[in-house]
Amino acid sequence: MDDLTEMLKGTLEGCVLEIIGGEETYGYAITRRLNELGFADVVEGTVYTILLRLERNGLVQVTKRPSEVGPPRKFYALNDAGREQLATFWAKWQYVSSRIDRLKEGGR
Amino acid sequence: MSIRDIIEGKRQWRAQLARVKALPPDYRIVYQEMQKYLFKVGPVDLLDGRLLTGIVDFFEEGAASGRGVLDLIGTDVAAFCDDLIKDSRTYADIYQDSVKG
Amino acid sequence: MSFWDTITGNDLTREWQAFEARAAALPEDHRAAWAQVQDHLFPYGDFTGRNLMPIVDAALALLEEGAADGLDIDEILGDDIPGFARALAGGAGARTYRDRWREQLNSTVARKLARLGG
Numbered sequence: 001m002d003d004l005t006e007m008l009k010g011t012l013e014g015c016v017l018e019i020i021g022g023e024e025t026y027g028y029a030i031t032r033r034l035n036e037l038g039f040a041d042v043v044e045g046t047v048y049t050i051l052l053r054l055e056r057n058g059l060v061q062v063t064k065r066p067s068e069v070g071p072p073r074k075f076y077a078l079n080d081a082g083r084e085q086l087a088t089f090w091a092k093w094q095y096v097s098s099r100i101d102r103l104k105e106g107g108r
Numbered sequence: 109m110s111i112r113d114i115i116e117g118k119r120q121w122r123a124q125l126a127r128v129k130a131l132p133p134d135y136r137i138v139y140q141e142m143q144k145y146l147f148k149v150g151p152v153d154l155l156d157g158r159l160l161t162g163i164v165d166f167f168e169e170g171a172a173s174g175r176g177v178l179d180l181i182g183t184d185v186a187a188f189c190d191d192l193i194k195d196s197r198t199y200a201d202i203y204q205d206s207v208k209g
Numbered sequence: 210m211s212f213w214d215t216i217t218g219n220d221l222t223r224e225w226q227a228f229e230a231r232a233a234a235l236p237e238d239h240r241a242a243w244a245q246v247q248d249h250l251f252p253y254g255d256f257t258g259r260n261l262m263p264i265v266d267a268a269l270a271l272l273e274e275g276a277a278d279g280l281d282i283d284e285i286l287g288d289d290i291p292g293f294a295r296a297l298a299g300g301a302g303a304r305t306y307r308d309r310w311r312e313q314l315n316s317t318v319a320r321k322l323a324r325l326g327g
Contacts, residue, residue: 045181049191070172137321145314186311199263200299
């Protein structure tokens with residue numbers, strides 16, 4: 001689906017947290033995962049800005065590891081604060097999506 | 109103290125320029141235009157130098173993987189820059205506060 | 210430099226002299242534009258001076274970068290120097306100016322990449 005950028009804005013950070021929460025990983029792999037999910041418009045630059053923010057806000061642990069191609073890669077893993085943030089994200093998501101579903105189904 | 113003095117003081121600025129020079133041409137062009145834009149907007153984050161070196165790190169990785177720079181960050185380079193500095197106050201913000209205060 | 214003396218104490222004079230030395234190294238057109246930018250920053254002038262430093266530095270850095278790239282003043286600042294100064298200081302119209310910088314960034318990148326044949 002095209003043109004999801006605006007709608008994804010508030011949720012992409014949560015998606016990235018979830019992916020990192022699964023296993024320690026790096027920017028390009030996160031981007032590919034999101035693309036495979038169907039978010040084709042997400043470019044690595046977008047993921048980079050999110051990772052930068054997560055790092056600055058102390059939600060991830062960053063480790064540099066050598067790569068077969070080019071310079072070392074930064075790998076990201078969640079720390080305790082990151083896991084807390086992820087739980088909060090899913091709670092908020094649950095709240096919003098259930099309310100929107102209810103709206104769509106014409107209920108109260 | 110100026111942005112430049114601080115970066116130069118850490119002797120990072122020259123190293124940074126050399127790394128930018130070593131990037132493929134498309135990456136180099138985009139980096140240089142981004143830097144100009146960021147200097148104009150003046151986010152406080154520029155001060156510690158990490159914003160710019162972080163971009164070079166990121167670009168080096170992208171270039172090593174053989175992708176073009178716009179594949180990496182999309183065609184809306186300005187939106188990418190604004191995302192990078194979303195949480196950073198600018199010098200203009202600080203100045204405006206000082207005038208109001 | 211009267212502009213500076215009007216609004217600051219002497220403790221900043223040394224830093225100001227460093228700016229002037231950098232400005233003196235600019236090509237003539239760029240130096241003239243620098244003077245104009247200063248004039249237009251002046252109305253925003255109840256600075257303590259210290260706050261203005263990074264703004265002045267950013268403007269000067271921009272001219273230095275542009276001159277090193279062989280760009281004309283128009284290409285660096287656009288044709289509206291008062292607007293540019295206003296945007297730097299974050300005053301009225303800063304938002305529209307930032308939009309113009311955005312457009313300028315994207316179109317310059319597109320133009321230069323096209324020239325690469327990429």
